[in-house]
Amino acid sequence: MHITVRLAAIRFGSPVLISSLCSSRLQGSRRLFTMAEHSSEKVVFNKPKVELHVHLDGAIRVQTILDVAKRRGMSLPANTVERMTEIIIVQKPATLTEFLGKFAEYMHVIAGDREAIKRIAYEFVEDKAKEGVIYVEVRYSPHFLANTKVDPIPWNQTEGDLSPDDVVHLVNTGLSEGERAFNIKARSILCCMRHMPSWSMDVVELCKKYRNEGVVAIDLAGDESLNCENYPGHRKAYEEAVNCGIHRTVHAGEVGPASVVKEAVEVLKAERIGHGYRTLEDQTLYKQLLAQKMHFEVCPISSKLTGACDPDFTKHPVITFRKDKANYSLNTDDPLIFNSTLHLDYSTAQKYMGFTEEEFKRLNISSAESCFLPADEKEELLNRLREAYGMMENTAF
Numbered sequence: 001m002h003i004t005v006r007l008a009a010i011r012f013g014s015p016v017l018i019s020s021l022c023s024s025r026l027q028g029s030r031r032l033f034t035m036a037e038h039s040s041e042k043v044v045f046n047k048p049k050v051e052l053h054v055h056l057d058g059a060i061r062v063q064t065i066l067d068v069a070k071r072r073g074m075s076l077p078a079n080t081v082e083r084m085t086e087i088i089i090v091q092k093p094a095t096l097t098e099f100l101g102k103f104a105e106y107m108h109v110i111a112g113d114r115e116a117i118k119r120i121a122y123e124f125v126e127d128k129a130k131e132g133v134i135y136v137e138v139r140y141s142p143h144f145l146a147n148t149k150v151d152p153i154p155w156n157q158t159e160g161d162l163s164p165d166d167v168v169h170l171v172n173t174g175l176s177e178g179e180r181a182f183n184i185k186a187r188s189i190l191c192c193m194r195h196m197p198s199w200s201m202d203v204v205e206l207c208k209k210y211r212n213e214g215v216v217a218i219d220l221a222g223d224e225s226l227n228c229e230n231y232p233g234h235r236k237a238y239e240e241a242v243n244c245g246i247h248r249t250v251h252a253g254e255v256g257p258a259s260v261v262k263e264a265v266e267v268l269k270a271e272r273i274g275h276g277y278r279t280l281e282d283q284t285l286y287k288q289l290l291a292q293k294m295h296f297e298v299c300p301i302s303s304k305l306t307g308a309c310d311p312d313f314t315k316h317p318v319i320t321f322r323k324d325k326a327n328y329s330l331n332t333d334d335p336l337i338f339n340s341t342l343h344l345d346y347s348t349a350q351k352y353m354g355f356t357e358e359e360f361k362r363l364n365i366s367s368a369e370s371c372f373l374p375a376d377e378k379e380e381l382l383n384r385l386r387e388a389y390g391m392m393e394n395t396a397f
């Protein structure tokens, strides 16, 4: 084995570990498959994968929510995994606003609790390792998990002593303990929220402070109908990110029009677009983004259940992306709320959109090329994938 490849294999997890973990089913809440698609879920791409768009607070185990509520003496609308899962998940196509409301069912339990925040980060890494992910970038809003130095204090919490800064430190700790335990690589992206421009400067400052401890980029999430031209807080934060070399992604063109994507690229200097489906409505913009190899973070199951795309997967925008050899990834987004797994996104792409093993390899290579790791670590990741996919050049003479 080539030395770089061997090093990469160690850092990103051994193939044996990955394949054995891949074949095991997820535990806890993920067993309750209620969507029709779940019955057909199978592992269609049992190879190392890269995931670039997944929300930590949308990827918590239901059992963990129940455990933490019990420990903290908090009440929940249900006390079994099955019942609580039914309450949290979106079962049929809804709206983005309806979907975003689901976080309020459980965020008050996790927010403000040191042990819980570290635990969800650690368990997240375990769940991703089980799906065969060898590199993941996970995102969240530090403010949504804090209970002091955040205005307003979210989820009706009373003021405590956990600041957004403490939250980032705890998530970093949970992720790095998870990395060591499950032998994959996990980095994080900090989210600004569209409706809270006053938090955005804090977010970029946290990105700067923790750039050497696992934080790789800034994001803008939430309700896209709020235009950032009217919210200079986001623009200023992204300007600072550009000036300091902080990587940038923006949720745009998910349910909002192509103009939001244009603004993300031209004003916020986004290097990747979260979702971006509605870019196709502006063919000039789409061609420009294709030419500059802009990366689209596509989330198939999510796009159906948030009402972002036609529920008929055979009409999904990612089919056009694939035909045009666009640069995109396949991601879960919020697997807790969609009661889904990365395997379901892949099997859906195969079953309804004509994706092949070759395309899965190509899109994972594009994902690695578009990830926010520094160049040397990116090359290691790429080598690891090329080796697993049988794409290594023969260097033995």
Ligand SMILES: O=c1[nH]cnc2c1ncn2[C@@H]1O[C@H](CO)[C@@H](O)[C@H]1O
Pocket: 055, 056, 057, 058, 100, 103, 139, 140, 141, 144, 191, 221, 222, 223, 251, 254, 302, 306, 333, 334
């Ligand atoms: O698909 C999405 N579109 C827009 N915002 C989202 C999506 N999924 C989650 N969040 C928002 O991002 C926050 C930080 O992780 C979540 O709390 C949720 O409000």
